[in-house]
Amino acid sequence: MAYFTSDELETIGQNPFGDSLSAVREALRDAEPSTPTEASQLDDRADSPERPRLFVAAIGKLFYILSGSKVSLALASRIGRDSLLVDLSVVRSRIQKGDLKYRHFRALSQLVIRQAPDVDIWAAVVALIEAIPYLTPPSSFPLSSETPITHSSATQQGSEQTRQKIERRVFEEIRHCTHRAVGGFHEKYFEGHKWNRRAKQVWQSAKSQYSNSDKRWTQLPNAASEDEVCNWLLGIQRELLANERAAYYRSAAGNRVGTEASRHLDVFVKMKRGKAPDANHDCHDCHDWKHILVVGELKKSNQKNQALWLQVGSAVRNVFASQPIRVFVHAFTLTGTEMETWVFDRSGPYSGATFDIHEEPEKFIQVMCGYLMMSNEELGLDIFTREKDNKLFITMPVNTYEKKQKQELELNANPIACQRAIVCRGTSCFLAKTIGADEYDKVVKFSWTSSMRPPEADLLNKANERGVKGLAKVVGYYEEVTSISKLRENLIFSTSHKFRGVSHSANTFFSQSQPPLSRSFSHFHDFSIASSGLGKRKSIEEGSHTSKRCRSNSQLAEAEHEENGTNDRVKEPEGTRLIQQNQDLPYDNRIFRVLAISPAGRCISQFKSITELLEGLCDAIKVHRSLYEDGKILHRDISEKNIIITDPETANGFRGMLIDLDLAKEEEEAGPSGACYRTGTMEFMAIEVLLGISHTYRHDLEAFFYVLIWLCARRGWALVEPSRRVAANSILSHWYTGTYKDMARSKLGDLGKFELVLKEFPSEFDCVKPLCRDLRRILFPIYDGALFTGTPQEPKVLYDPIIKAFEDFLAGIR
Numbered sequence: 001m002a003y004f005t006s007d008e009l010e011t012i013g014q015n016p017f018g019d020s021l022s023a024v025r026e027a028l029r030d031a032e033p034s035t036p037t038e039a040s041q042l043d044d045r046a047d048s049p050e051r052p053r054l055f056v057a058a059i060g061k062l063f064y065i066l067s068g069s070k071v072s073l074a075l076a077s078r079i080g081r082d083s084l085l086v087d088l089s090v091v092r093s094r095i096q097k098g099d100l101k102y103r104h105f106r107a108l109s110q111l112v113i114r115q116a117p118d119v120d121i122w123a124a125v126v127a128l129i130e131a132i133p134y135l136t137p138p139s140s141f142p143l144s145s146e147t148p149i150t151h152s153s154a155t156q157q158g159s160e161q162t163r164q165k166i167e168r169r170v171f172e173e174i175r176h177c178t179h180r181a182v183g184g185f186h187e188k189y190f191e192g193h194k195w196n197r198r199a200k201q202v203w204q205s206a207k208s209q210y211s212n213s214d215k216r217w218t219q220l221p222n223a224a225s226e227d228e229v230c231n232w233l234l235g236i237q238r239e240l241l242a243n244e245r246a247a248y249y250r251s252a253a254g255n256r257v258g259t260e261a262s263r264h265l266d267v268f269v270k271m272k273r274g275k276a277p278d279a280n281h282d283c284h285d286c287h288d289w290k291h292i293l294v295v296g297e298l299k300k301s302n303q304k305n306q307a308l309w310l311q312v313g314s315a316v317r318n319v320f321a322s323q324p325i326r327v328f329v330h331a332f333t334l335t336g337t338e339m340e341t342w343v344f345d346r347s348g349p350y351s352g353a354t355f356d357i358h359e360e361p362e363k364f365i366q367v368m369c370g371y372l373m374m375s376n377e378e379l380g381l382d383i384f385t386r387e388k389d390n391k392l393f394i395t396m397p398v399n400t401y402e403k404k405q406k407q408e409l410e411l412n413a414n415p416i417a418c419q420r421a422i423v424c425r426g427t428s429c430f431l432a433k434t435i436g437a438d439e440y441d442k443v444v445k446f447s448w449t450s451s452m453r454p455p456e457a458d459l460l461n462k463a464n465e466r467g468v469k470g471l472a473k474v475v476g477y478y479e480e481v482t483s484i485s486k487l488r489e490n491l492i493f494s495t496s497h498k499f500r501g502v503s504h505s506a507n508t509f510f511s512q513s514q515p516p517l518s519r520s521f522s523h524f525h526d527f528s529i530a531s532s533g534l535g536k537r538k539s540i541e542e543g544s545h546t547s548k549r550c551r552s553n554s555q556l557a558e559a560e561h562e563e564n565g566t567n568d569r570v571k572e573p574e575g576t577r578l579i580q581q582n583q584d585l586p587y588d589n590r591i592f593r594v595l596a597i598s599p600a601g602r603c604i605s606q607f608k609s610i611t612e613l614l615e616g617l618c619d620a621i622k623v624h625r626s627l628y629e630d631g632k633i634l635h636r637d638i639s640e641k642n643i644i645i646t647d648p649e650t651a652n653g654f655r656g657m658l659i660d661l662d663l664a665k666e667e668e669e670a671g672p673s674g675a676c677y678r679t680g681t682m683e684f685m686a687i688e689v690l691l692g693i694s695h696t697y698r699h700d701l702e703a704f705f706y707v708l709i710w711l712c713a714r715r716g717w718a719l720v721e722p723s724r725r726v727a728a729n730s731i732l733s734h735w736y737t738g739t740y741k742d743m744a745r746s747k748l749g750d751l752g753k754f755e756l757v758l759k760e761f762p763s764e765f766d767c768v769k770p771l772c773r774d775l776r777r778i779l780f781p782i783y784d785g786a787l788f789t790g791t792p793q794e795p796k797v798l799y800d801p802i803i804k805a806f807e808d809f810l811a812g813i814r
Contacts, residue, residue, distance in 0.1 A: 004075075004119070011074040012119050017065075021112055024062045028109050031055035056095065059105050062112065063092045066125060075122075078129045087129045104128065170313040171306075173423040175499055177348030177587060178309075183492025185341065185352030189330075190366050195373035202240050203365045209236075216358040220337075226298045229334065230267055236368070244372040246293060247272050257287040263315055269294035269371050289322035293379050294330045294371045301336025306499055308333055309349075316344045317422050324418040324428035325446050327592070328380035328487060330371060341367060345380075346426045346448040347484045347588045350493070384446075384481060384594070385411065392430070394444060396594060398476030407476070408435055409596065411444055417603050417641045425449055425590070425662055427641075431600050441650065442475055442598045448484070448590040449662045455479050457595055459661045463631035470623035470654040471631075475596040483591045493586045597659070599651045601644030604707075605715050610768060611813060613711060616645040616656030618806035621704055623658045625799050628667075628697050636695050637663040638703035639681040640711060665695075682736035682743055683710060688789055690744040698779075698791035701798055705775050706735070706747075712768055713760040720762045731757055751780055751787060771809045778802055 004012070031054035066072060067088045075084040108124040211218050220232050230250050237248050246269050256262040270291040295315045299308055316329045328345040340354045357364040377383050386393045392411040397404050411430040418428040427447040431440035449456070457477040464473055604620075607613035620643045627633050635642075635658060642660040651657060682690075684706045686699035693699075713732055734746035750757050754776055758769045778801045780787045792798060 004123070008075050009119065012071055012122055015070045015074075016118055017069075017121070020065055020069075021062070024058055024065060025112055025115070027054065027058035027061065029113050031058050032109065032113065055102060055109075059109070060092065060095050062108075063088055063095065067092065071122065075126075078126055084126075084129070088125075091129060104131070166314045166317065167307075167310040170310055170317055170422065171499075173421060174309075174313055174348050176496060177423060178497040178499075179348070179350035179493050179587070180340075180497045181353045182350045184490050185343075185350070186363070188490055189341070189343070189352075189378070190363075190370045193370075193374070193378065195369070196366075198373060199366050199369035202369050203362050205240050206236065206361075206365050210361050217361065223300075223336075226266060226300070229298050233267065233368070241369065241372055245271060246372045248296075248368075248372070249287070251287055255287065257289060257292065257315075257318075263318065265292075265295065265315060266298040267296040268292050268315075269296075289318045292319050292322075293381075294332070295319065296331065297333045299333070299335045301338070308335065312342065313344070313349065313422065316349075317420065320344075320422055320426065321418065321420040323382065324415055324426065325382035325384060326380055327382070327482070330374075330379065332367070332371075339364060339367070343380075344422055345484060345487060346423065346590050348423050350488075350491075393435075394432075394594070396444075396476050396478055396596060398596060404476070409433065409442065409444060410435055410437075412440055416443070427660065427662070429659075432596060441600050442596055443472075443600050443644075443659070445595045445597070445660070446592070447595075447662055448592050451483065451485075451589040451591050453662065455593060456661045456664075457593075459633060459664055459666070460597070462666075463627055463633055463661075466631045467626075468623075468631040468633075469626045470619060470652065470657050471627060472597040472599065472657060472659055475598050477595040478593060479591075481592040481594060483589060484587065485585060485589045488587070495586065599646055599657075601646040601651070601657060601659075603641060604643040604645055604656065605640045605711060607645060607711065607715070607719070609719075610765065611810070612645060612655070613708075614768070614771070614806060614810055614813075616643065617704060617708055618803065618810065619654045619656035620658050621701070621799070621803060621806070623654065623656070624697075624700060624704070625795070625803075627658065627664075628700075629795060632667045633661070633664050634667060634695065634697060635661065635664050635700055637681070638700045638707065639684045640707050640715075641681070643707065683732065685743070687744045687747050690740045690747075696791040697795055698789075698798060701802060702779055704802075705772075705779055708768075708775070709757060709772060712762075712765045712772075713757070716762050716765045720764045731760060748787070751776065767813065771805060774805045774809075775802060778805065 067085060072085040072088055073083050077083055077087050105128065108121070108128060111121050111124050209217055209219055217232075219235070221228055224232070233248060234250070241247075248267055248269055250267050251257050251263075251265045256264050257268070265287075268287075270287070270293050292315075295312055297308060297312050297315075312331050312333060316331060319329050320326055328343050331342040331344060331349075333340050333342070334357070337357050338354050339357055340351050342349055342351045355363055384394060386395075390413065392413050393408055394411060395406055395408045398407040398409075409432045411432050413430075415428045415430050419426055425447045427445065429443050429445045432442040432444040433440045434442075445456075447456075455477070457474050457479070460472065460474050463471050604613065604616050607616065624635060624638070627635060637660060638658075642658060644657050644659055646654055646657050648655050684703040686702040689695055689699050710732065713730070731746075731750060734750075735743055737743070738746075754773070758772060761769065778798065780789065782788070
């Protein structure tokens with residue numbers, strides 16, 4: 001039960017509910033589910049009959065009554081610094097958006113129905129409020145960096161790639177960019193191709209299994225199980241499609257697809273490697289995601305729901321992760337006898353109109369033939385590189401003696417970096433060299449960047465022309481290989497699909513005139529900060545409802561930077577400003593670009609010693625400073641994948657460099673970039689960026705700090721104990737899970753209890769802890785009892801002490 005002070009208990013006693021809950025009590029009783037099944041429907045089906053709507057209405061009325069009580073004004077807030085009334089308004093907003101489900105309110109509802117004592121009802125209200133941060137994320141997310149930030153599944157790797165975690169992330173990726181019943185879909189992908197004649201011949205042979213009088217496939221049982229449907233499909237394949245280069249397979253429990261992120265797939269397509277599969281003996285060789293051509297899911301007719309699409313999306317994510325240069329992926333669902341064909345590309349999934357395989361048998365055969373007969377290009381496979389003798393080659397324009405000419409480069413087949421997500425830039429980097437060279441001295445990068453952003457090559461060239469030190473140089477590039485708009489040519493898109501239970505307002509962009517979502521932490525009520533082991537710093541009472549919050553820019557625009565002994569002013573923060581996506585396109589248009597740069601390097605997560613890690617980070621920060629001060633370009637995407645360890649002999653003395661300027665922005669540019677979505681690396685995002693403050697150089701420096709913490713606490717174990725798996729209860733897992741406020745709250749709280757974070761380091765990394773404490777002190781000094789997160793006008797206020805901390809530490813350990 002919630003804790004109440006004696007004054008709060010007295011207030012509750014003096015302001016009884018009386019008869020005010022009578023009407024809502026009857027409404028709750030009428031809406032209350034009578035069976036467990038019905039209770040489940042209240043949670044999972046927004047369109048299940050009348051009762052869920054009655055329950056939502058009743059709960060809304062209950063919270064209206066609670067908000068009008070004098071008790072709500074007298075009781076202290078449980079998630080902020082004001083009264084409980086503010087907390088109730090948060091809950092009411094979540095109810096209106098459809099974010100909270102029946103199970104969240106059940107205890108409170110039962111107490112009201114049973115006419116429990118007032119104190120018990122208020123205790124249940126408080127318990128619900130305190131649980132809010134751990135419930136389903138709200139459908140409207142904070143915005144940042146001039147463009148909305150979307151959740152990505154890229155962070156989940158290794159043992160964290162459980163189906164539950166991945167599907168939740170996949171949903172966040174596709175929730176605003178899924179299109180169904182797209183016009184011209186079937187005509188584009190399944191008609192007018194060279195293989196259509198063969199497909200017609202298969203249909204003529206398949207007619208013997210179809211009854212025109214009954215309008216059904218004779219060998220497919222009524223209400224067939226998944227196994228019966230799959231056996232029927234494989235039977236058609238054995239009889240009519242045995243000579244195709246690809247085949248349908250299914251994975252059984254003991255023969256799942258993949259190793260790291262293994263999954264059971266009902267049915268899928270891959271190239272044959274031997275005998276075609278049959279109904280009783282699935283393919284006995286190991287299924288790997290890098291061989292999957294098409295993904296299929298089979299379900300009973302009553303199992304068509306959001307979970308089905310997320311299963312498909314989870315599988316497609318694994319295909320993209322193992323085939324990083326894949327352009328798009330075909331997929332299909334067969335629910336009972338209703339079929340829906342899908343394509344997933346880097347801007348999201350879209351499907352054709354559903355059809356019944358009994359009512360349109362020829363269309364069904366055409367689709368099943370298509371997936372086996374399509375060319376590599378029609379399947380969305382990589383046609384930009386050439387494979388020979390287990391080596392990859394690409395021909396692209398390169399700069400040679402101030403002239404452009406085409407040159408063939410050899411790629412190392414194993415990418416040094418790639419994104420494990422669907423809706424993203426799909427960045428993948430490969431070491432490369434000229435044909436006949438001994439060493440890989442270049443990096444070739446493939447990425448799908450927003451059409452509203454300048455090509456990375458242009459920014460790299462500008463930076464080098466402006467004298468930026470330590471930045472990679474452009475060897476050659478394709479400014480545009482293809483684009484989403486070209487891939488989706490001749491298709492008719494309308495508005496995006498509205499998932500059940502998701503507020504439509506979540507799809508709405510804010511106007512440019514809208515005030516910032518978060519200008520200071522005084523407006524962000526969810527934080528509770530504690531300080532330990534901080535020497536002279538003022539402690540902040542953890543349990544107080546009125547404790548001071550973290551100080552941000554707007555609060556300290558005139559403040560002195562106390563610990564540095566200077567009077568440097570801080571930049572006034574800018575709120576997020578957005579513009580609509582290209583009005584001519586109802587989806588985010590991305591351009592597929594290929595870039596070759598030099599010198600080559602290793603991703604910093606592959607560091608081989610503590611010294612190598614710190615030297616690489618220190619030099620990368622110096623590059624960032626030069627990029628910002630000399631090049632007038634802000635990087636805005638500092639992560640472990642965008643920092644490389646380099647050989648100082650081939651990198652002008654630098655042991656670490658920055659790569660990937662896809663999200664960079666020239667400082668003189670005014671207003672937003674114009675890109676619709678930005679998929680960030682959540683674990684490295686600055687607190688203010690998560691809350692909607694426009695990106696500054698200070699936020700990139702904060703990201704460098706998180707990279708250091710992450711590499712020590714997560715990647716460090718791979719160096720000292722390779723077999724150790726990441727702890728499931730790691731503190732850092734909260735840096736990329738939950739809502740944006742949740743992540744910001746977790747990071748801020750961990751800064752207050754920093755020693756707990758440092759405890760996650762392997763003992764071999766204890767020597768790095770003093771440096772981490774110094775960096776924390778520099779980036780988050782205490783001012784007036786609160787953490788300062790503002791951006792000084794003068795960059796040297798942060799750059800100088802941070803670089804000096806690294807250099808002094810390195811001098812000591814050398």
